[in-house]
Amino acid sequence: MANEHFDAIVVGAGPAGSAAAFTMAKAGLSVVLMERGEFAGAKNIFGGVIYRKQLEDIIPEFWKEAPLEREIIEQRMWMLGEQSVVTFGHRNEAFKQPSNCWTGLRVKFDQWFAGKAEQAGALAIYETVATELIREGDRVVGVRTDREDGDLYASVVVVADGVNSLLGKALGIHREWAPDEVSLAVKEVIALPKEKILDRFNLEGNEGVTIELIGQTHGMAGLGFLYTNQESISLGVGVMVSDLKKKKIKPYQVLEGLKAHPMLKRLLQGGETKEYSGHLIPEGGYHSIPSLCGNGWVICGDAAQLVNFVHREGTNLAMTSGRFAGEAIVEAHQRGDYSKAGLSGYDRRIAASFVHKDLKKYQGMHALLRDVDPTIMFDKLPYAVNEAAYQMLLVDGVSKAEKQRKALRGIKNATGGSMNLLKLGYKGWRAING
């Protein structure tokens, strides 16, 4: 394969890579889609939720054929106390037509999506690691692989190698991520009979529920999640690596703690863990996004930190960035200009889209999570809110006015006093409205 020259090599057959490969192959470019796993998705996990809009933009009516789990009609947010919960949620029939999102499992989904790219004409090469980029001067001209005679050449390389992005590091466009720019998520897929899932979550047919969990992460910045699949539950928790380093707690112990929580235990009762998995999530946000293209290369998805962790959106940003990269490369191909300037259509598309706008809106979030003591937001406040709810609803002869005073005091104390509560509120508001 050494002498063949392709229009594009895509490294990584995740959602970003497959979207890019599909877009380019459909336009008639010669495309290699390279994946280190035995198949697409072999090494990939996510929460996970697949949104309709961004995939529909690539493959109209994909839901008629794609392997999806449940159509999400309700999203819950649970703030956990030690043996209690304060809940918030929204269920709406309008989430059905059209669907807003589905749960999914990566192994099936990624194989399907990479298959679409292959059907469009991309050449998929599995079990192959891209070990480095081949350069000529200031241009990337190909990829070195761990295969014998494994150098491949192309006019452009799409770096979609995921959160660890060793190629992105090799490009020098980002230094190593700092421990506060990534979270480690661990997850279990827990098998449960369909009827139990329908009963326990008040569902019919193909309907599904997502629950985001805050609290019970040992004071570390992070969130848990519980998503309903067809015949399993995805239960996981992601915590900031910088916090995990300090706490000296094993990540799966945090997960085990959640499983034992009285509110979650009954939802999982009788379930059998079918798979354990772990993965990093890029959570640096807006300020961690590297330059997105250069002479002969573009970078997409997790590799470029394109994750909106506030809304747990990643797959859709990956797909959209992959599509944009693909479209920009098709233009570059038509002009025969694969320089940074020639590929700048990618930058322009990202800048004009929800990807850039959403990440910019939450640009202060990373600093907030990095700088504010995580025990306040992820431990003390959830406790104080639960305690306040408990006291307000408990009828024990104490006057309501007294209860209210105590509840407010509890919340103030959790943040270190009134001034700190106000500051935190202000900072929080700024962080989500940057």
Next chain:
Amino acid sequence: MNGVADRLYTIRFKVDETSHLVIDDQQTCLACKTKECTHFCPADVYDWHEVEKMTSVAFENCIECGTCRIGCPEHNISWVYPKGGHGITYKFG
């Protein structure tokens, strides 16, 4: 399901002959006060041996997340992907 062994049992591994994870300098581990890698790794790949004064690397358990590369306070772990087709294969993901 309590320990990591039960959990790792759910994942299919195709183990390579050589480790894709390498401790650069055991002296650095010896001087490391926190030995965090022995805690934060989700697959318990790293263990500190007091008698031998060395960090052992059970690379065959690695789930390829990358946390150790970023988390090691001394950046003392050389981290690459396992050879193509090796390492973990999920069945759900």
